[in-house]
Amino acid sequence: MRMDxxxxxxxxxxxxxxAQVKYEDILAGPGAxxxxxxxxxxxxxxxxxxxxxxxxxxxxxxxxxxxIPKANGLRTSPIVYQGMMYVTDSNTMYALDARTGxxxxxxxxxxxxxxxxxxxxxxxxxxxxxxxxxxxxxALDRRTGAVRWQTKYGEIxxxxxxxxxxxxxxxxxxxxxAGGDTGMRGYVAAINAHTGEELWRTYTIxxxxxxxxxxxxxxxxxxxxxxxxxxxxxxxxxxxxxxxxNPWPDFxxxxxxxxxxxxxxxxxxxxxxxxxxxxxxxxxxxTHDWDAQAWPxxxxxxxxxxxxxxxxxxxxxxxxxxxxxxxxxxxHATKLVDNVDWASGIDANGRPVLVPGKDPTxxxxxxxxxxxxxxNWPSPSFNPATGLLYIMTLEQCDVYTSSAKEPEPxxxxxxxxxxxxxxxxxxxxxxxxxxxxGKRVWEYRMNGPVSAWxxxxxxxxxxxxxxxxxxxxxALDARTGKVLxxxxxxxxxxASPITYAVDGKQYVSIASATAVWxxxxxxxxxxxxxxxxRVVR
Amino acid sequence: xxxxxxMRLAAGASLAAGALVAADVxxxxxxxxxxxxxxxxxxxxxLFSAGCAGCxxxxxxxxxxxKLRDSGMWHSLDDEALFKTIKFGIPNTEMPGSNQxxxxxxxxxAFVKALGSPAIEAxxxxxxxxxxxxxxxxxxxxxxxxxxxxxxxxxPDLTNAGGLRSAGFLRESIIDPDADxxxxxxxxxxxxxxxxVREGLLRNRNNFSVQLQDAQGEIHLVPASRIKxxxxxxxxPMPADYRQxxxxxxxxxxxxxxxxxxxxxxxxxxxxAGR
Numbered sequence: 161m162r163m164d165x166x167x168x169x170x171x172x173x174x175x176x177x178x179a180q181v182k183y184e185d186i187l188a189g190p191g192a193x194x195x196x197x198x199x200x201x202x203x204x205x206x207x208x209x210x211x212x213x214x215x216x217x218x219x220x221x222x223x224x225x226x227x228i229p230k231a232n233g234l235r236t237s238p239i240v241y242q243g244m245m246y247v248t249d250s251n252t253m254y255a256l257d258a259r260t261g262x263x264x265x266x267x268x269x270x271x272x273x274x275x276x277x278x279x280x281x282x283x284x285x286x287x288x289x290x291x292x293x294x295x296x297x298x299a300l301d302r303r304t305g306a307v308r309w310q311t312k313y314g315e316i317x318x319x320x321x322x323x324x325x326x327x328x329x330x331x332x333x334x335x336x337x338a339g340g341d342t343g344m345r346g347y348v349a350a351i352n353a354h355t356g357e358e359l360w361r362t363y364t365i366x367x368x369x370x371x372x373x374x375x376x377x378x379x380x381x382x383x384x385x386x387x388x389x390x391x392x393x394x395x396x397x398x399x400x401x402x403x404x405x406n407p408w409p410d411f412x413x414x415x416x417x418x419x420x421x422x423x424x425x426x427x428x429x430x431x432x433x434x435x436x437x438x439x440x441x442x443x444x445x446x447t448h449d450w451d452a453q454a455w456p457x458x459x460x461x462x463x464x465x466x467x468x469x470x471x472x473x474x475x476x477x478x479x480x481x482x483x484x485x486x487x488x489x490x491x492h493a494t495k496l497v498d499n500v501d502w503a504s505g506i507d508a509n510g511r512p513v514l515v516p517g518k519d520p521t522x523x524x525x526x527x528x529x530x531x532x533x534x535x536n537w538p539s540p541s542f543n544p545a546t547g548l549l550y551i552m553t554l555e556q557c558d559v560y561t562s563s564a565k566e567p568e569p570x571x572x573x574x575x576x577x578x579x580x581x582x583x584x585x586x587x588x589x590x591x592x593x594x595x596x597x598g599k600r601v602w603e604y605r606m607n608g609p610v611s612a613w614x615x616x617x618x619x620x621x622x623x624x625x626x627x628x629x630x631x632x633x634x635a636l637d638a639r640t641g642k643v644l645x646x647x648x649x650x651x652x653x654x655a656s657p658i659t660y661a662v663d664g665k666q667y668v669s670i671a672s673a674t675a676v677w678x679x680x681x682x683x684x685x686x687x688x689x690x691x692x693x694r695v696v697r
Numbered sequence: 698x699x700x701x702x703x704m705r706l707a708a709g710a711s712l713a714a715g716a717l718v719a720a721d722v723x724x725x726x727x728x729x730x731x732x733x734x735x736x737x738x739x740x741x742x743x744l745f746s747a748g749c750a751g752c753x754x755x756x757x758x759x760x761x762x763x764k765l766r767d768s769g770m771w772h773s774l775d776d777e778a779l780f781k782t783i784k785f786g787i788p789n790t791e792m793p794g795s796n797q798x799x800x801x802x803x804x805x806x807a808f809v810k811a812l813g814s815p816a817i818e819a820x821x822x823x824x825x826x827x828x829x830x831x832x833x834x835x836x837x838x839x840x841x842x843x844x845x846x847x848x849x850x851x852x853p854d855l856t857n858a859g860g861l862r863s864a865g866f867l868r869e870s871i872i873d874p875d876a877d878x879x880x881x882x883x884x885x886x887x888x889x890x891x892x893x894v895r896e897g898l899l900r901n902r903n904n905f906s907v908q909l910q911d912a913q914g915e916i917h918l919v920p921a922s923r924i925k926x927x928x929x930x931x932x933x934p935m936p937a938d939y940r941q942x943x944x945x946x947x948x949x950x951x952x953x954x955x956x957x958x959x960x961x962x963x964x965x966x967x968x969x970a971g972r
Binding site: 298306310 | 928932960
C-alpha cells in the first residue's frame with residue numbers, strides 16, 4: 161500500500177519540462193554554462209562573462225573548495241550546466257552545486273582495471289560522459305548519476321588507457337586513447353552519444369601496406385601516436401582537429417626509420433566518417449618525446465590581408481605554428497620559447513631544419529626544449545577583444561640518453577631517459593602572442609620550483625586567469641600581463657581554469673592537486689539563521 | 698655530469714603529457730588462490746560458523762564483535778592484513794587469534810572477503826528470470842529504481858548495484874530500507890520565503906543550502922536564504938513491508954537478480970562457477 165502512495169506522490173510532482181543540453185547549446189559557446197572542455201569548439205577558452213573586470217579582480221575571494229578523496233594531481237577541467245558542476249578524477253565523477261560546492265551525487269567505478277588521471281567530462285542531452293582509465297566510455301544521467309550505458313572502446317592489454325575529456329560533436333562522442341610511451345597504437349573513435357555504439361575508428365598509425373606505413377619499420381602495431389587529449393572542431397567544415405602523441409620508443413629511433421606518420425601531428429578528420437582530410441606533422445621522426453599534445457586553437461582572422469580560417473598551435477617542440485585549417489597548409493612558424501636548439505627554424509613546407517648532433521645518445525645529449533616541452537596539455541586561450549593568444553610556456557633544456565635495446569611493449573621501456581642540470585632548472589613563462597605572427601606582446605615570468613602545468617581562461621572582463629608553479633591562482637590584465645590578484649592554493653596546479661555564472665554571479669573555477677575550487681567577487685554576508693527542520697513520519 | 702639530476706625512469710617520458718599517468722597505473726597483486734574460490738569460501742563459511750559467528754554473526758552482521766559486512770572497516774585491509782588479523786587476533790581486545798593452520802585461515806579470509814565483496818563477484822543463487830519479473834512486476838521496484846536508463850528516478854539507480862554492493866547489503870536494503878541511516882532519498886518539502894513549496898527527494902543538505910530532486914529527476918539547488926522551513930520525512934519512501942509482500946524465495950530471487958546488475962562482468966572464480 162505504501163508503494164502506491166509513494167508512486168502517487170511521485171506522479172503528483174510534475175515538474176516543468178526538463179531542459180536538455182543540445183548540440184546547439186555547445187555550438188553557441190560559453191556563457192553562464194561551460195559545456196565542453198575548452199569552453200567552445202574553437203578551443204579559444206574565452207568567456208563573454210564580464211562581471212569580473214580588471215578594475216574589481218582585486219576583490220576576488222574563494223567561494224568554496226571541494227576536496228576529492230584520494231586525489232593526487234588532478235587534471236580535471238570542470239563543466240557547468242544550469243548551476244551543476246561536473247568534475248572527474250580517476251574512474252570517478254562528481255556532480256556539485258556550483259554555487260556552494262556541495263556534492264549532489266558521485267559515480268565511482270570501483271572495478272576498473274586501472275587508475276590514472278582524468279581530464280574531464282562532456283555533456284549532451286541528459287547524459288554526462290567520461291572515460292575510465294581502462295578505456296570505457298560511461299554515460300551517466302546528468303541529474304542523478306544513474307548509469308545509462310557503458311562501452312569499452314579499447315583493450316588495456318594492447319597498452320591502452322584513457323585520460324582525455326570526451327568531445328561531443330553533433331550526436332557523437334569523440335574519444336581517444338593514451339599510453340604512447342610504452343608501446344601501443346593510437347586512435348580516435350566516434351561513439352553514438354545515445355546508444356554507445358562505436359561508429360568509426362581512425363588509427364593514428366597506418367596499418368602495414370596503407371599509405372604512410374612506409375614511414376615506419378615494423379612498429380605499426382606498437383608505435384604510439386597516442387591521443388592523450390581531446391581536440392577541437394569546426395562545425396562549418398565538419399572537421400575534427402586532433403593532436404597525436406610521440407612515436408615509440410620515445411628516445412631511440414633506430415628501429416623506426418622514417419617520419420613515423422602520423423605521430424607528433426594534428427589530424428583533420430571528417431566528423432561523419434573519421435576519414436583524414438589532411439594532416440600536419442610538426443616533428444617528423446621525433447626522438448625527444450615532443451608529442452603534439454597541445455590544443456589546436458581555431459580563429460578566423462585576416463592573414464596577409466585576407467580573411468582566413470586559421471589554426472594556432474603552440475607545440476612542445478619549441479615552435480609556434482599558424483596553419484590554414486581548411487587545407488592544412490603551413491603558413492608560418494616562429495620560436496615559441498627562447499630555448500630551442502634542435503632545429504634552426506621551420507622551412508617553407510613546415511618541416512624543421514635540423515641541427516646535427518641533437519639526437520639522444522647513450523652518453524647523453526643536451527637539447528632544448530626539455531622533455532616536458534615548450535608547452536604541453538594546459539589550455540591556451542584567445543581573447544577576441546585584445547586579439548591575443550595566451551599560452552603557458554616552459555624555458556628548459558634536458559640531457560637526453562638513448563638505448564638501442566630491442567623494444568618490448570608494455571614493459572615500461574621508452575628507449576632511453578632524461579636528465580636535468582641543477583643549474584638549469586628552467587622557468588615557466590605565461591606569454592601573450594600576436595596570433596598570426598607569434599610575436600610576443602607581453603610575458604609573465606614565474607619563479608617557483610618548475611613543477612606545474614596550469615592552463616588559462618580568457619574573459620570579456622579583460623582578465624586572464626592562470627596559475628603559477630608556486631601554487632598561486634592568478635588574475636592578469638589581458639592587455640598588459642600585470643597581476644591583478646593572486647591566491648595561494650597551497651598545492652601544485654596542473655589543470656586549466658574555467659569561468660561560469662549562476663544566479664547572475666560570475667565564478668572562476670580550477671582544480672588543484674587534490675581539490676576543486678571556485679572563486680567570485682567578495683560579497684558581505686548578511687546575518688542568517690538556518691531554516692528550521694521538522695522531521696515527520 | 699656530476700651536476701645532473703638523472704631521471705632515468707622506467708618510463709623516461711614520465712614528465713611528458715600523459716606519461717605522468719603511467720606511474721599512476723594500478724597493478725593489482727595476484728591474490729591468494731583461496732580468495733574467490735568457491736570451495737575455499739564454503740570451507741571458510743563452516744569454519745567461520747564454528748569459530749567466529751558467535752561474536753560477528755553468521756553472515757557477518759555483527760553483534761558482540763564488529764560488523765564485517767559492508768562495515769567499511771575491513772575494506773581498508775588487504776587480503777594479507779585480513780589473514781593476519783584472523784590468524785593472530787587483535788592484541789588487547791576480545792578478538793583472539795585463530796588456532797588453525799594457514800590453509801584454514803585463508804579459507805576464513807576468503808569467506809570474510811566474500812561477505813563484503815561486490816555481489817557480482819559472489820552472487821547468491823536464485824531464479825534470475827523470476828527475479829527480473831519481480832523487479833518490474835509484483836515487487837514494483839522499477840517504478841522508483843532505474844536499470845540502464847529504464848525505470849524510475851525516485852530511488853537509487855541499480856544498474857551497478859551488484860558491482861558496488863554486497864549481496865547482504867542488497868538483501869538488507871530490501872527488507873529494511875531504513876537500515877542505511879542516510880537522509881538522502883527521503884521526501885523533503887521546502888516552504889519558500891517567496892511563497893509556495895518545493896517538494897522532492899533530498900540529495901544533500903546543510904544549514905546553507907538544500908539539493909533536491911523532483912519527480913522528473915531534475916535537480917534543484919536551493920539556497921537557505923530562500924527557505925522558510927524544511928520538512929523532512931523520517932523514513933525512506935521505500936516500502937518497509939517487503940517481508941510481507943514477497944515470500945522468502947521471491948526475496949532470494951530478487952537479490953540474485955540485483956546481484957548480477959553490474960556495468961562490468963564478474964571476474965572471481967566464485968562468480969565464474971555460477972554460484
